[in-house]
Amino acid sequence: MQFFHNFPLDLFIIQTVNGIVAGMILALVASGLTLIFGIMDVVNFAHGELFMLGAYVGVIVIAYTGNFWLALVVAAITIAILGAAIQIVTLRPLIGRDPLNTILVTFGISLILQNYALWQFGPVARRMPDPITGHFILFYLDYPWYRMVIAGLSGAIIGGFYLFLKYAKFGVWIRATTQDRVMAQAMGIPVPWVLTGVFALGAAMAAASGVLFAPLAGVDFSMGLDWVLKAFIVVVVGGMGSLGGSVVAAIFISLLESYAAIWLDPSQAVIVSFVVLILTLLFKPTGLFAAPK
Amino acid sequence: MTRHMTRHDKIYWAGFAVVMAILIVAPLVLPEFWRRFLTEVLIWGLLAMSSDLLIGYTGMISFGHSAFFGLGMYGAAAALLLVSPPNLWLAIGLGLVGAAAAALFVAYFSTRLRDIYFAISTLIFSQIFYVIIFTWTSLTGGENGLIFSRPHFSIPFLVDARFTTTTLHWFVLAVVTASYLILRRITQSPFGMVLQSIRENEARTRAIGFSVQHYKIVAVMLSGLFAGLAGVLYGIQNEFVAPNFVYFITSGDTVIFNVMGGIGTLVGPILGAGFFQLLHELMSRVFGDQFPYLIPLGFIFIAMIIFLPQGLLGFARRWLNK
Amino acid sequence: MSALAATSPQLLVRVEGVHTYYGKSHILHGVSLEVAPGEVVGLLGRNGVGKSTTLKTIMGLVQPSQGRVIFEGMNITGMPSHKLARLGIGYVPEDRRIFRLLTVMENLRTGLDRHGVSDQRKAELLDKVFTFFPVLGERASQAGGTLSGGEQQMLAIARAMMLEPKIILLDEPTEGLMPRMVSQIRHIIDVLHNEGVAILLVEQNVPLTLEASQRIYIMEKGMVRHHCAASELHASHPIIKQYMGV
Numbered sequence: 118m119q120f121f122h123n124f125p126l127d128l129f130i131i132q133t134v135n136g137i138v139a140g141m142i143l144a145l146v147a148s149g150l151t152l153i154f155g156i157m158d159v160v161n162f163a164h165g166e167l168f169m170l171g172a173y174v175g176v177i178v179i180a181y182t183g184n185f186w187l188a189l190v191v192a193a194i195t196i197a198i199l200g201a202a203i204q205i206v207t208l209r210p211l212i213g214r215d216p217l218n219t220i221l222v223t224f225g226i227s228l229i230l231q232n233y234a235l236w237q238f239g240p241v242a243r244r245m246p247d248p249i250t251g252h253f254i255l256f257y258l259d260y261p262w263y264r265m266v267i268a269g270l271s272g273a274i275i276g277g278f279y280l281f282l283k284y285a286k287f288g289v290w291i292r293a294t295t296q297d298r299v300m301a302q303a304m305g306i307p308v309p310w311v312l313t314g315v316f317a318l319g320a321a322m323a324a325a326s327g328v329l330f331a332p333l334a335g336v337d338f339s340m341g342l343d344w345v346l347k348a349f350i351v352v353v354v355g356g357m358g359s360l361g362g363s364v365v366a367a368i369f370i371s372l373l374e375s376y377a378a379i380w381l382d383p384s385q386a387v388i389v390s391f392v393v394l395i396l397t398l399l400f401k402p403t404g405l406f407a408a409p410k
Numbered sequence: 411m412t413r414h415m416t417r418h419d420k421i422y423w424a425g426f427a428v429v430m431a432i433l434i435v436a437p438l439v440l441p442e443f444w445r446r447f448l449t450e451v452l453i454w455g456l457l458a459m460s461s462d463l464l465i466g467y468t469g470m471i472s473f474g475h476s477a478f479f480g481l482g483m484y485g486a487a488a489a490l491l492l493v494s495p496p497n498l499w500l501a502i503g504l505g506l507v508g509a510a511a512a513a514l515f516v517a518y519f520s521t522r523l524r525d526i527y528f529a530i531s532t533l534i535f536s537q538i539f540y541v542i543i544f545t546w547t548s549l550t551g552g553e554n555g556l557i558f559s560r561p562h563f564s565i566p567f568l569v570d571a572r573f574t575t576t577t578l579h580w581f582v583l584a585v586v587t588a589s590y591l592i593l594r595r596i597t598q599s600p601f602g603m604v605l606q607s608i609r610e611n612e613a614r615t616r617a618i619g620f621s622v623q624h625y626k627i628v629a630v631m632l633s634g635l636f637a638g639l640a641g642v643l644y645g646i647q648n649e650f651v652a653p654n655f656v657y658f659i660t661s662g663d664t665v666i667f668n669v670m671g672g673i674g675t676l677v678g679p680i681l682g683a684g685f686f687q688l689l690h691e692l693m694s695r696v697f698g699d700q701f702p703y704l705i706p707l708g709f710i711f712i713a714m715i716i717f718l719p720q721g722l723l724g725f726a727r728r729w730l731n732k
Numbered sequence: 733m734s735a736l737a738a739t740s741p742q743l744l745v746r747v748e749g750v751h752t753y754y755g756k757s758h759i760l761h762g763v764s765l766e767v768a769p770g771e772v773v774g775l776l777g778r779n780g781v782g783k784s785t786t787l788k789t790i791m792g793l794v795q796p797s798q799g800r801v802i803f804e805g806m807n808i809t810g811m812p813s814h815k816l817a818r819l820g821i822g823y824v825p826e827d828r829r830i831f832r833l834l835t836v837m838e839n840l841r842t843g844l845d846r847h848g849v850s851d852q853r854k855a856e857l858l859d860k861v862f863t864f865f866p867v868l869g870e871r872a873s874q875a876g877g878t879l880s881g882g883e884q885q886m887l888a889i890a891r892a893m894m895l896e897p898k899i900i901l902l903d904e905p906t907e908g909l910m911p912r913m914v915s916q917i918r919h920i921i922d923v924l925h926n927e928g929v930a931i932l933l934v935e936q937n938v939p940l941t942l943e944a945s946q947r948i949y950i951m952e953k954g955m956v957r958h959h960c961a962a963s964e965l966h967a968s969h970p971i972i973k974q975y976m977g978v
Contacts, residue, residue, distance in 0.1 A: 228711070293842050
């Protein structure tokens, strides 16, 4: 009884909301990563840098036009093109080689992109204003509407992507290529371009997450690594290659971290995701939430 | 069991002797900066060589070597700060213990996974160590790191001398050379043969009856030990340790040295480390300190993976391993 | 040697002296054959002589080390298979290889969703296929993996038909099928032939092949050993016994 008397219920609910918001962004990042891994067997080390560059593009577009939605679209398209270029130049030559090569190459790319950002934009973080002002009262907090919008948008993008995979022509091509690359080609599906498209799509999703996240905490050249690490953990815990699993795992881990932040220092709360990873590896290495294929 | 010196052996040891002679004489003729540079290259080379045991011989890419390096470094720092007067051998011992502990932890969890999953999990685990070291300020000094003084080179009743840049270089050279010879012996032993068999075809090795996971754990631990040794040497040379050495970038650099130098050769990674540091230094001198040298280096790295995957010394891989 | 179809000025497919390796195994030792437009050509031989490999080489799934493949006068050796599919070569592999997790309709769509095909044409093609294979129409929204073996074979052929190909490479379509299905396949081959689609038919079922084809090639050990009109052979012909006999 004593426990419930002291239990910070309002703080708990606030952290639940925070956890879901963070979880939705993480889900979007992880979805891109899962997509690329599930279909191309490529572990995209540079995913965090695509996220970061997307955020920077967003910052620049907003500085010029003040329009957040334009920033979102421009960032997604620009980074999608960058992603396609990366895939064509560095990953196509590696098709058929040991998949560990792709991890090395995408690692090299993350190095280049990160240092490029440092060089171009400097070490100081950039801020982005909230695109939607206004708060609502959540217990004793002025909770910004914007956060709910991000969560909603992330969900909408993931949902839209799921529908795309299921019904659109390119979506059918992607699923056919995943199941049987050889026969997909024999049916006239231009598999090399499907792979490029998939990578570009994953990159666009990373970039969109970056723009959505930017108003929350500012943009700097090193933000990529933390996100890609967490995204990897989500992908492993969610079951590598499982879109639904990634989304559930992202929210699960973010919620746990939010709750941990009630008692722990934020920089230590990140240990929660590591612990979840360790437990998953020990007891269910195929993934806690892996959907049956 | 004795073995006749084959022609290969003669050339190999002759080459070895020549390289050793150059490295021993070098500090005597090089200016101070380059003396330290060479010593550091050897230390990074040792780190890269330790990683080669996993990448080149067992077929496991590790992104976690920053943890082993870092814990070796911090273990040495602990010894040098806690015991007065600072003792070299205690520093090495404690550093190795620290690295071994980290290696055991990582090995236990990560070796359950294969290939890509192994690589990612080593990365994540090394970041765990980074976060712990970074935030446990009371123990590790946090962001600021720890400063200490370099121990003397002392053997009880025999010698007690300060290290000069030159004598430190010789000490590091001795340690690195001994490590190379030991690692070479390991890779050529029956144990090493099993590792290589795992690299070639893990399923078949398991089917033959080897407990693959146990071999992998031992490999990770050996690799971690030598990486920790490199960390100890680095701490001793610089009289300073900081969390950023435990950060992922160190692991990344290690992998770059391996790939550039040529995996599976043991000496290749040392050359890779030298090549990388030299390019870095040259670019700094030509283009200035602020130049993002990692961008062109990144391109070179990627180009090498695509076009020259065997690395600088890859062509000599078979020969070096005979 | 018999005459080729005299009406067509140009051969549809010509395979010239093709050598193909799987790793170190030398599978095809200089295979040469021809298919004229609208012809049904049978390719017979025991297991392992390289019949499937020949089809795969034509389809670009395997690269020959020597020799050429010519399609409508164009050298297609080494071209990627998705380009060949668009040029008009359909492929129905030995194990059917339909997309098990896609529905029947989605399987058909992989061939149907091509550039430059009007919606009306697509509807016509679907109509045609559902007329030939009514059971596919019934199961249109079921996953491919839930179909029976015979139904999957029909789906594999229907899928290739979606490409409106000039030639279909059929690899052992009747393998493992019940007699009722076998005659259905036989009927499909006739229908396709009447539509002017050429067929290169690899089969173990000798009587069916002899009935359905105009010309026959017989392979042994990676080479074509015999070539004649189908009418010159029958199931118990000594040449058949020689190359197919157990």
